[in-house]
Amino acid sequence: MSNLLHGKTALILGVANKWSLAYAIGRSFAREGANLVITYQGERQKLTVDELAAELSPTARAIQCDVTKPEELAALVDALQPGPLHAVVHSIAFANREDLSRPFSETSRDGFLLALEVSAYSLVAVSKAMAPLMTAGGSIVTLTYLGAVRVIPNYNIMGVAKAALEASVRYLANDLGPANIRVNAISAGPVKTASARGIKDFSKVLDGVAAHAPLRRNTDPAEVADTAVFLASELGRGVTGNVVYVDAGFQIMGL
Ligand code: NAP
Numbered sequence: 001m002s003n004l005l006h007g008k009t010a011l012i013l014g015v016a017n018k019w020s021l022a023y024a025i026g027r028s029f030a031r032e033g034a035n036l037v038i039t040y041q042g043e044r045q046k047l048t049v050d051e052l053a054a055e056l057s058p059t060a061r062a063i064q065c066d067v068t069k070p071e072e073l074a075a076l077v078d079a080l081q082p083g084p085l086h087a088v089v090h091s092i093a094f095a096n097r098e099d100l101s102r103p104f105s106e107t108s109r110d111g112f113l114l115a116l117e118v119s120a121y122s123l124v125a126v127s128k129a130m131a132p133l134m135t136a137g138g139s140i141v142t143l144t145y146l147g148a149v150r151v152i153p154n155y156n157i158m159g160v161a162k163a164a165l166e167a168s169v170r171y172l173a174n175d176l177g178p179a180n181i182r183v184n185a186i187s188a189g190p191v192k193t194a195s196a197r198g199i200k201d202f203s204k205v206l207d208g209v210a211a212h213a214p215l216r217r218n219t220d221p222a223e224v225a226d227t228a229v230f231l232a233s234e235l236g237r238g239v240t241g242n243v244v245y246v247d248a249g250f251q252i253m254g255l
Pocket of ligand 1: 014015016017019020021022040041042045065066067068090091092093094118143144145146187188189190191192193194195196
């Protein structure tokens with residue numbers, strides 16, 4: 001491709017390892033010439049993510065940011081001063097493992113609130129923190145899944161969190177549109193990552209998609225990443241408040 005993000009600074013939150021969708025997005029953004037800042041949740045990932053940042057580009061920076069800690073979000077803003085920041089990718093979710101295996105009706109109050117805080121509210125907190133740095137306008141992209149709008153076995157509370165995330169995308173798009181900041185979600189087909197492994201019987205979901213999706217295969221993380229490039233670049237300048245499905249077409253199927 002052709003330097004679609006040349007001269008743009010992009011923040012990508014949620015790199016845990018080389019299988020993370022955030023890392024795939026980092027690779028596509030680096031290929032298109034973006035200056036990259038990537039984040040990881042905690043000290044445990046520091047070494048791995050420092051190495052991944054160096055693989056992405058010699059100038060990529062890796063910074064710790066647990067999105068549930070306002071002081072870490074504030075430190076991230078400081079690290080990005082004076083801006084401008086052009087693109088933000090929010091690739092973060094979490095739910096307790098037991099809430100992704102037992103019946104949804106057994107979800108605990110604490111488990112519900114935790115999943116919603118990390119997986120949905122964090123987009124609002126990140127957007128509020130980063131928008132003042134996006135002085136030339138820009139793009140905020142988050143990652144969602146079909147479980148927001150359909151019942152997927154064992155996705156449970158994460159489906160409810162993704163529904164809140166997708167609604168947040170629409171309200172943020174309306175708030176930030178006057179500053180020419182676009183907000184969209186990519187609904188990715190299932191991909192084997194650390195988070196996905198926490199969902200009971202996840203391999204059956206992969207098998208179902210490969211058998212029934214119009215393209216008769218699963219989603220390649222690079223396809224998700226290239227859609228994020230489109231949304232972050234000038235090519236996506238008319239698109240905001242949307243959920244873009246990158247799922248080999250699976251979401252159109254009835255049976
Ligand atoms: P992943 O590699 O495990 O990424 C999830 C990231 O969220 C990890 O880096 C994780 O950090 C981070 N995270 C969790 N709690 C956090 C917190 N409090 N503060 C900061 N970061 C936190 O898995 P992934 O599949 O690439 O997930 C990325 C996004 O894509 C998620 O929103 C997920 O729901 C979405 N998605 C995934 C699929 C799929 O099938 N894989 C499909 C559609 C959408 P730690 O690992 O350190 O906890």
